[in-house]
Amino acid sequence: MTRYYVMLSIMMAVPASAQTMDQPAPVAQCPQLLPPPPEMASWAHPVSVDAAKDARGLAAAGISVDQAVRATLKGTGDIQYITRPEKPGGSVSYGGMFGFVVKEAGTYRVALGSGAWIDILRGKKAIASAGHGHGPACSGIRKMVDFALKPGRYTLQIAANGDATLPLLVARAR
Amino acid sequence: MALAGLALAAAAPVSWRWPTPPVPQDNPMTADKVALGRRLFYDADLSINGTMACSACHEQKRGFTDGNATRPGVHGDPGLRNVPGLANVAWRKRLTWADAALTRLEDQVGIPLFGDHPVEMGMKGQEAELGRRLGKDACYRAMFAKAFPEKKGRIDATAVSAALAAFERTMISFGSPYDHFLAGKESTLSPAARRGYAVFSARGCLSCHGGRDLTDDALHAILPGAPADRGLMEKTGLSADRDHFRTPSLRNVAVTGPYLHDGSAATMAEAIRRHAIPPATGPLTDVQMTGSQMADMTAFLDSLTDPAFLSDQRLSMPARACGRPL
Numbered sequence: 001m002t003r004y005y006v007m008l009s010i011m012m013a014v015p016a017s018a019q020t021m022d023q024p025a026p027v028a029q030c031p032q033l034l035p036p037p038p039e040m041a042s043w044a045h046p047v048s049v050d051a052a053k054d055a056r057g058l059a060a061a062g063i064s065v066d067q068a069v070r071a072t073l074k075g076t077g078d079i080q081y082i083t084r085p086e087k088p089g090g091s092v093s094y095g096g097m098f099g100f101v102v103k104e105a106g107t108y109r110v111a112l113g114s115g116a117w118i119d120i121l122r123g124k125k126a127i128a129s130a131g132h133g134h135g136p137a138c139s140g141i142r143k144m145v146d147f148a149l150k151p152g153r154y155t156l157q158i159a160a161n162g163d164a165t166l167p168l169l170v171a172r173a174r
Numbered sequence: 175m176a177l178a179g180l181a182l183a184a185a186a187p188v189s190w191r192w193p194t195p196p197v198p199q200d201n202p203m204t205a206d207k208v209a210l211g212r213r214l215f216y217d218a219d220l221s222i223n224g225t226m227a228c229s230a231c232h233e234q235k236r237g238f239t240d241g242n243a244t245r246p247g248v249h250g251d252p253g254l255r256n257v258p259g260l261a262n263v264a265w266r267k268r269l270t271w272a273d274a275a276l277t278r279l280e281d282q283v284g285i286p287l288f289g290d291h292p293v294e295m296g297m298k299g300q301e302a303e304l305g306r307r308l309g310k311d312a313c314y315r316a317m318f319a320k321a322f323p324e325k326k327g328r329i330d331a332t333a334v335s336a337a338l339a340a341f342e343r344t345m346i347s348f349g350s351p352y353d354h355f356l357a358g359k360e361s362t363l364s365p366a367a368r369r370g371y372a373v374f375s376a377r378g379c380l381s382c383h384g385g386r387d388l389t390d391d392a393l394h395a396i397l398p399g400a401p402a403d404r405g406l407m408e409k410t411g412l413s414a415d416r417d418h419f420r421t422p423s424l425r426n427v428a429v430t431g432p433y434l435h436d437g438s439a440a441t442m443a444e445a446i447r448r449h450a451i452p453p454a455t456g457p458l459t460d461v462q463m464t465g466s467q468m469a470d471m472t473a474f475l476d477s478l479t480d481p482a483f484l485s486d487q488r489l490s491m492p493a494r495a496c497g498r499p500l
Binding site: 076086163 | 226230307493
């Protein structure tokens with residue numbers, strides 16, 4: 001429970017689509033990875049999913065809420081985003097898209113193992129984030145962004161990732 | 175053709191004209207150069223792994239800052255200093271937080287691109303890769319050829335820096351309520367902001383935050399420094415320069431937090447309170463003020479925001495280049 005409050009304390013309420021990358025806990029100060037907070041427990045047990053490079057590929061790139069993913073991304077030059085990311089990556093970076101379904105209205109937290117740019121789309125419209133922050137120290141989670149979502153189908157866009165693989169998780173914030 | 179870019183970007187939100195910013199003779203302004211610089215500013219291919227454009231840290235909606243205290247570089251190296259805003263940067267006599275010798279935007283570009291203290295965009299030793307990477311794009315080849323006909327289309331770090339500097343010189347902000355007030359439209363400044371300006375003046379803030387851009391462009395020591403950052407002393411080696419940092423412009427200050435060279439002040443009020451200098455060492459001897467005075471001061475600082483600058487499409491990420499969507 002303590003860890004849960006620690007995580008909440010590092011999320012900052014910010015307006016609109018603010019999505020920043022303040023200093024994460026230095027890796028050098030982490031002799032070993034610590035377990036994530038309970039609501040993000042699946043972070044330690046990801047399943048593999050290949051990102052879609054365009055809208056047609058989304059059906060095969062579905063992810064589930066509360067199930068962490070070891071994502072294999074596409075080269076940025078091969079991607080046709082549904083909506084142009086606010087911070088598109090360069091030609092040597094990686095990204096892609098995933099589809100997910102929200103069954104209950106609430107706050108959902110996207111956690112990443114990098115500082116990549118993320119958008120959550122409803123149709124073609126990007127949802128404004130409700131808060132952002134870095135992950136719990138030494139958890140392997142570098143960045144977390146919160147969104148208030150209603151039931152429905154959404155697209156998660158990843159842009160400007162430095163590596164071809166990316167740990168990520170969409171979790172219901174409880 | 176010189177200064178054509180400035181004419182392009184300098185919208186006239188108020189009725190009077192501002193002075194022409196200084197432009198180096200060896201990098202005259204052209205519309206083609208500004209267009210190229212704008213595209214480069216938003217292109218993450220200027221970083222080693224394609225994850226960080228200039229705009230990653232310089233977000234227009236935040237006065238070209240990023241909302242972080244400091245920001246890690248492309249490899250995760252911790253950032254050292256807070257991202258400065260870019261409004262009217264063409265007029266800055268000194269650039270970055272603590273280098274009195276860095277006076278040209280063309281030279282400053284190398285700090286984030288090729289610097290290693292700290293590593294930001296990670297391109298040190300990768301100048302050839304920069305040209306190779308951009309040169310794979312036919313549109314870039316055409317844009318460089320038009321912007322730098324004397325280089326016959328050669329794409330290199332020098333041309334990249336010159337184009338970025340040209341674009342940055344179009345980041346002109348003279349549309350705040352305070353500007354309108356100075357231009358004679360007194361009603362644009364609220365009573366609270368006027369009272370705040372009176373406090374700002376009476377407390378000596380103008381001694382450093384004076385002039386059109388509310389900075390003297392000089393370096394001062396106002397805070398006891400953190401061991402990790404000795405300010406100007408890191409460049410000069412002189413102990414007298416310890417903790418000396420450049421006075422930041424206060425243009426758009428309300429949207430450029432957090433504040434101070436290390437981003438350690440989360441709010442404007444906190445930043446103001448930390449200007450507590452012992453009487454013997456500086457003109458600002460008393461920043462203690464009542465709650466209403468602080469509210470007035472904050473209202474004045476809010477009046478320095480230029481909304482048109484924060485949303486000017488000519489400064490935003492381009493949607494097209496060479497007639498095609500990006």
